[in-house]
Amino acid sequence: MTLADTAQTTAESSLGSLVAQMANAIAASHYPKGDHAALRRWAPDQAVPLAFYRLWLHYLAADLPPEGQTPAWMTLAWGLAMLGEGAHDPRRPLGQALAETKFAEGRLERLLSAPEEVRLKLFMDAVRFLAAKGESFDWREAAQFLLITDPAKREALHRRIAAAFYRHQHKEF
Amino acid sequence: MYDLLTDPLIGVHTPEGVQRVTLPELLAGLSAGKINGYTGLRAHQADPWHVFLVQLAASIQARHPTAALPTDPGYWRDGLLDLAEGKPSAWHLVWEEVTQPAFMQHPWTDTDKDESSTFKVTATSPDELDVVMTARGHDIKSARTHNSDIEAWLFAIVTSQTISPYGGGKGTIHGVVRMNSGIGSRCIVAWVADPHPSKRFIRETQRSIRERSKILEQGFKFRQQGVCLTWIKPWNRKENQFTIEDLEPFFIESCRFIRLVSTNGEISVRRAPTRPQVGPDSFRNGNVGDPWLPIVSKTQAALNIKAPGFSPQIITDLVFFNRIEKHGFLLAEQLDDYGFLIGSVLASDGNCKTDGFYHIELPVPPKARLAIINKQSRETLGHLAQQLLADAKTVQQILDTALVLLSEGGCGPEKPDCEPEKPDFERVKAWLANSRKDFSRHWEAQFFPALWRGAEEAPEAVRQGWQQYLIDGAQALLDQAIERLPLPANRTWRAITQAQGVFRAMLHKKELLRPQRNRIESLTPEEATS
Numbered sequence: 134m135t136l137a138d139t140a141q142t143t144a145e146s147s148l149g150s151l152v153a154q155m156a157n158a159i160a161a162s163h164y165p166k167g168d169h170a171a172l173r174r175w176a177p178d179q180a181v182p183l184a185f186y187r188l189w190l191h192y193l194a195a196d197l198p199p200e201g202q203t204p205a206w207m208t209l210a211w212g213l214a215m216l217g218e219g220a221h222d223p224r225r226p227l228g229q230a231l232a233e234t235k236f237a238e239g240r241l242e243r244l245l246s247a248p249e250e251v252r253l254k255l256f257m258d259a260v261r262f263l264a265a266k267g268e269s270f271d272w273r274e275a276a277q278f279l280l281i282t283d284p285a286k287r288e289a290l291h292r293r294i295a296a297a298f299y300r301h302q303h304k305e306f
Numbered sequence: 307m308y309d310l311l312t313d314p315l316i317g318v319h320t321p322e323g324v325q326r327v328t329l330p331e332l333l334a335g336l337s338a339g340k341i342n343g344y345t346g347l348r349a350h351q352a353d354p355w356h357v358f359l360v361q362l363a364a365s366i367q368a369r370h371p372t373a374a375l376p377t378d379p380g381y382w383r384d385g386l387l388d389l390a391e392g393k394p395s396a397w398h399l400v401w402e403e404v405t406q407p408a409f410m411q412h413p414w415t416d417t418d419k420d421e422s423s424t425f426k427v428t429a430t431s432p433d434e435l436d437v438v439m440t441a442r443g444h445d446i447k448s449a450r451t452h453n454s455d456i457e458a459w460l461f462a463i464v465t466s467q468t469i470s471p472y473g474g475g476k477g478t479i480h481g482v483v484r485m486n487s488g489i490g491s492r493c494i495v496a497w498v499a500d501p502h503p504s505k506r507f508i509r510e511t512q513r514s515i516r517e518r519s520k521i522l523e524q525g526f527k528f529r530q531q532g533v534c535l536t537w538i539k540p541w542n543r544k545e546n547q548f549t550i551e552d553l554e555p556f557f558i559e560s561c562r563f564i565r566l567v568s569t570n571g572e573i574s575v576r577r578a579p580t581r582p583q584v585g586p587d588s589f590r591n592g593n594v595g596d597p598w599l600p601i602v603s604k605t606q607a608a609l610n611i612k613a614p615g616f617s618p619q620i621i622t623d624l625v626f627f628n629r630i631e632k633h634g635f636l637l638a639e640q641l642d643d644y645g646f647l648i649g650s651v652l653a654s655d656g657n658c659k660t661d662g663f664y665h666i667e668l669p670v671p672p673k674a675r676l677a678i679i680n681k682q683s684r685e686t687l688g689h690l691a692q693q694l695l696a697d698a699k700t701v702q703q704i705l706d707t708a709l710v711l712l713s714e715g716g717c718g719p720e721k722p723d724c725e726p727e728k729p730d731f732e733r734v735k736a737w738l739a740n741s742r743k744d745f746s747r748h749w750e751a752q753f754f755p756a757l758w759r760g761a762e763e764a765p766e767a768v769r770q771g772w773q774q775y776l777i778d779g780a781q782a783l784l785d786q787a788i789e790r791l792p793l794p795a796n797r798t799w800r801a802i803t804q805a806q807g808v809f810r811a812m813l814h815k816k817e818l819l820r821p822q823r824n825r826i827e828s829l830t831p832e833e834a835t836s
Contacts, residue, residue: 238800245799292806295799299807 148280149223149273151195152209156221156272158192159213172214177253181207205279208253212260212275222269227278228297230270236262241298245291253279307568308399308456310409311383315399315457317345329397330383333363336507337375343503346457350663351436353494353650354468355461357598359507361556364514365389365534368554371515375508389534396538399460400568407538409460410467410560415540418578428564429575432458435564436465437652437660459566459573467560468492471654478579482561484599486592486608491660493611494598495624495649496635499642501667509643510635514556514597517634521555521595528555528595536560536583543578546585555595559583597634600624606631611651615664618753619695621647625678626688644675668754677761690760694772697818698749701776704812705745708784709738712805715797737791741783748779774819781821784809 158164159172168184175182185207189197198206213220231241236259244255256278263270274294281287308315314326319342320335327335335341336359347355363375366385376382390396393407401408404419414422429435432455469492473479485492498506522528532553533539537560541547548557563578582590592608593601600609609630611620623630625647630636638644647668653661670678677683713734752775760768784805793801813820 239796242796242799246795291799292802295803296807299800299803 148276151193152272152276153221153223154193155188155210156213158188159210160218160220164192169214172210175207175211177204177208177257185210202280204253205276208257208279209272209276211257212264213272215260215264216267216269217264219269221272223271223273225270226294226297227270227274228294228299229301230263230268231259231294232298232301234263234266234268236298238302241295245295307401308460309394310397310399310460311386311394315460317457319343319345328379328383330379330381330386333359333382334377334379336504337363337511338377339504339508341504341507346455347461349665350650350652351461351465353648353665354465356503356506356510357494358464358468358558360510360514361534361558362386362389363507363511364518365554365556365558367511367515368518369531375511390538393538396535399456399463400566400573402568404565408566410463410537411565412537412539412541412560412563414565415542417542421578422576425565425576425578427574428577430572432462435459435575436462437470454571454573463564463566467562467564468558469494469652470561471652471660473562475579479577480561480580480582482559483582483584483590484559484592484594484596484608486605486610487590489654490592490608490610491612491651491654492592493600493609493649493651495600495647496598497638497643497646498648499640499645501646501648513635513639517595517597518555521597524595526555526595527551528553530554533557541580541583543580546581546587547583549585550589550594553584595634599634600636601631601633603629603631611653611664613653613661613664615651615653615662616649616666618698618750621649621666621668621754622688622691622695622757624649626684626691628688628692638679641675641679644670644678646670671758671761674758674761683761686765687757687760690765690768691757693765693769694753694757697769697773698753698776700816701749701773701780701818702742702745704809704816705780705783706738706742707812708805708809709741709787709791711808712784712787712793712801713738713791715794715801734791737787741787745780745783748783749776770819774822777813777819777821781809 159169165184168182168187171182171184172188175185181203186197188210189195189206197203228241240255240259240262244252244259247255256275260275274290277290278294281290310329312328314328314331316327316329316332318325318327318332318335320340321342324345332341344352344355362385363382366382366389367375369388370381370385372381386397387394390407395401395403395406395408397409399409401411404414404422407413418425467482469482471481471485471491472487472489473481481490482492496510499509500506522530527550529551532551533548534554534556535558536548536553539547541563543563561583563580565576566573567576581587591606592599593606596608601607602609609620622628624636627636647666647670650663650665652663674687677687756768756772756775759771788802788805810820
């Protein structure tokens with residue numbers, strides 16, 4: 134394994150483990166119901182609830198994310214709370230989950246082509262759709278979807294989500 | 307007027323600086339190795355002019371052999387006059403007595419004089435005379451050279467009379483015989499040790515003297531000493547002027563019946579309709595022993611090159627004699643002959659239109675020269691060349707499929723209810739054509755460097771590197787297409803995914819490598835936003 138590969142793996146695992154920790158913390162039986170409800174009630178135009186800071190500082194025992202990333206991490210916390218226990222399945226890509234729940238192709242097109250200002254809202258709509266069907270998926274991809282800002286990296290991620298979506302959608306025909 | 311034998315009409319670069327010289331002085335200067343270049347010769351005129359000079363020199367040498375090419379202009383002047391059978395007007399660019407020949411212009415008969423008012427004025431400036439139909443292909447605007455530029459008239463008439471194809475005119479405007487039929491194109495191709503004008507002239511003249519003997523033995527029925535300058539004899543225009551039996555191997559064609567006329571100091575060109583100059587008509591496959599003209603083995607006819615000119619496939623055929631006869635200047639005599647493969651052609655579309663001028667100057671590295679000259683390694687390299695070409699073709703097809711799928715919005719057989727997008731079809735079609743050209747440019751530029759590496763490295767390693775280069779290039783073009791092609795708004799991601807999917811799947815099916823693309827990196831929260 135080269136040094137670059139090691140760095141890559143470390144980078145992936147650091148985000149992956151953070152997402153996994155957050156999913157486990159929110160799904161844990163001892164996680165306060167009040168905090169759980171506060172996370173689920175959050176909407177993008179509202180202030181970040183105290184439950185979010187408590188999640189980071191107390192349950193994850195980590196430093197708070199940079200201020201610019203707070204909405205993205207809050208959205209992740211909201212989504213994990215929405216889906217509840219078993220929300221995070223690292224072996225099931227987001228595209229696959231959307232395809233298998235018959236998420237409309239047009240909606241996926243809009244989600245992946247969305248301008249910055251509605252990106253978060255459309256992602257939340259997709260999460261609500263999956264939550265309504267009790268689906269789980271790989272939340273690392275969700276984290277990447279919300280956190281990556283570099284156009285080339287974002288494009289590559291979109292391709293990966295779309296590829297998984299169409300690959301599993303085609304099983305229908 | 308404007309006597310090539312005595313008037314210094316030709317601008318040249320010499321070690322002493324720029325000079326103007328006569329034609330005999332030019333031949334002497336070339337023989338002495340003192341001509342470094344020309345001041346007024348255009349790119350597309352260079353090879354026809356070179357061939358013209360070598361044919362002249364070799365024909366003079368055949369009549370008056372010398373140990374080395376003479377550096378005395380007197381020798382060449384006498385030789386030129388001798389070729390013209392003592393008619394000095396044959397070397398004048400403009401000669402008012404029309405019953406006498408002028409340079410590359412036939413003498414008129416009494417009938418011609420009577421009919422001269424019906425002769426068409428075809429040019430009033432040099433580049434209107436110069437293979438006129440090539441103007442768009444040469445990227446030069448016609449009528450840019452001035453009427454009074456005599457040197458430009460000289461080069462234009464040589465080019466026109468030496469490489470003109472069939473020009474229509476209801477079957478009355480014919481081209482040269484050194485091409486496969488009237489709708490073909492005359493290629494000029496040779497291995498050249500050094501493209502320096504003087505060095506190339508000396509080497510090819512010396513080789514031409516030997517080639518001339520071979521051509522005479524080959525049963526073309528040329529005469530040892532026949533007509534060399536075809537314009538010195540009258541031509542009734544209603545019949546072929548010559549058969550091969552009248553001519554000698556390096557006969558210099560003057561394929562069209564034209565005359566430069568000077569009126570009040572202004573030169574214009576008049577042209578009359580004719581039969582083809584060299585007959586019979588059944589004899590039009592171009593195979594007349596010309597050492598610069600490649601011959602196709604199967605048909606024994608001259609190679610006809612169309613746009614886009616010297617493709618890697620054609621060059622490979624020439625270098626390794628795939629379907630091409632081992633003949634003329636495609637056969638090197640010494641190792642250093644394989645320095646450069648130089649070629650030019652005025653491509654014809656077969657419809658009285660030309661399709662551009664194409665030129666190659668392909669340098670060959672020393673190790674590759676050794677591989678080419680050795681029979682066994684030449685075959686190995688030739689085989690590798692075919693494999694590299696086949697790989698390029700395969701990846702091109704894969705890319706084409708992916709691009710078409712992309713442009714149609716990702717509609718494939720698995721989605722029968724999906725109607726392919728057809729808005730702006732012409733634009734998309736043009737875009738696809740450009741993408742194909744981009745890919746061709748991408749690999750053609752690297753084809754020969756990759757091939758020559760095969761002379762030093764294991765062919766398998768070269769091929770693997772080549773395939774990776776092709777695949778990465780195709781992936782980059784596909785990515786570019788995804789960014790730029792106007793995709794249907796409601797199917798963007800379907801189109802992207804399907805195109806990418808089919809691209810990868812076809813690579814896999816053909817047992818080719820995957821593209822080396824950057825994966826998503828730096829996925830730490832901090833780095834993701836950097």
